[in-house]
Amino acid sequence: MIDRVELWIVIIGLGIGSYGLRFVFTGIIGDRELPEWVLRHLRYTAVAVLPALVAPLVVWPPAALGALDPARSVAAMVTLGVGYYTRNTLAAILSGAGALYLGLYLLG
């Protein structure tokens, strides 16, 4: 059971911290020119952070008790493939979900 005081410390602390992270550059730096090397790194933010968040969840899914799960692996590959070739997030999600349910049905 999660402690109530801890829960609210986390909610409020995380809220303030997340807002600070979102505000730091747009709010404080404004439109002052950032150096080119900073911008060059920032272009890769999303493709650098999000895969790192996903990879362990795909390879060691907690719902499969941390073991590689065939249905979930196939669903992940279908999502990635469809998303890459169609450039359409929604199509990728629907295909991935379809593949997951089909996989769970067939492979149990």
Added chain:
Amino acid sequence: MRAITNTSIYWQGVRDGSPFLLVVCPFALLFGVIATEAGLNVFETLAFAVIVIAGAAQLTALQLMADDVPTVIVLVSALAVNLRMAMYSASLAPHLGAAPLRQRAIAAYFTIDQSYALSIQKFEQHPEMTITQRMRYFFGVVTLIVPGWYVATAVGALAGKSIPPEFALDFAVPITFLAMIAPMLRTMPHILAAGTSVVMALIFAGLPFNLGLLVAGFGAMIVGAQSELWFGRRAARKDAS
């Protein structure tokens, strides 16, 4: 090219953002369900989602709290997951920085994966957009997504334990993220950065306090930036010869 009016650009944002309801709502629903299962009531779950408005960080915090990890580490780890928000902020700064402070302060709250991804794409394709048009587009994108986030969280919290595990909602998070990443793999440096990110995240998964995510994220950014330079130089040499 079609002339852009300030009103039409807002609605363009709304239209471009609306398909992401199908991304955001299952994610919020999932958080609602998982939070309820961890013992949070509907009010606590909704407050969590409204105040933090970042699903991945919320889920990380919840997971660690359920595992009885010390509060400080819960906060640091969840904020590490959210570090990408600072990067979004920096990336948006050259485009939105000229807006009034009050607008930027409100936009900061609404800086989420979807509003960032859609806006930066739009701003880079249309450098002629005025600052007002950029802000309108940005707020257009979040007009449906954010209320959808709140409502779906509440629905998830109310539905709670009645969703059977056969629905495999656990995998909604990876599928959502993968579907967002795949269309971003436009160039070789993007692909190399994503590949590095995956490999490093798996290698460093054992690091304490979620540090693997940070290490992989920074490593992959460096690989992306360096390979962009390398491919740029190679293209320049080809042109010269």
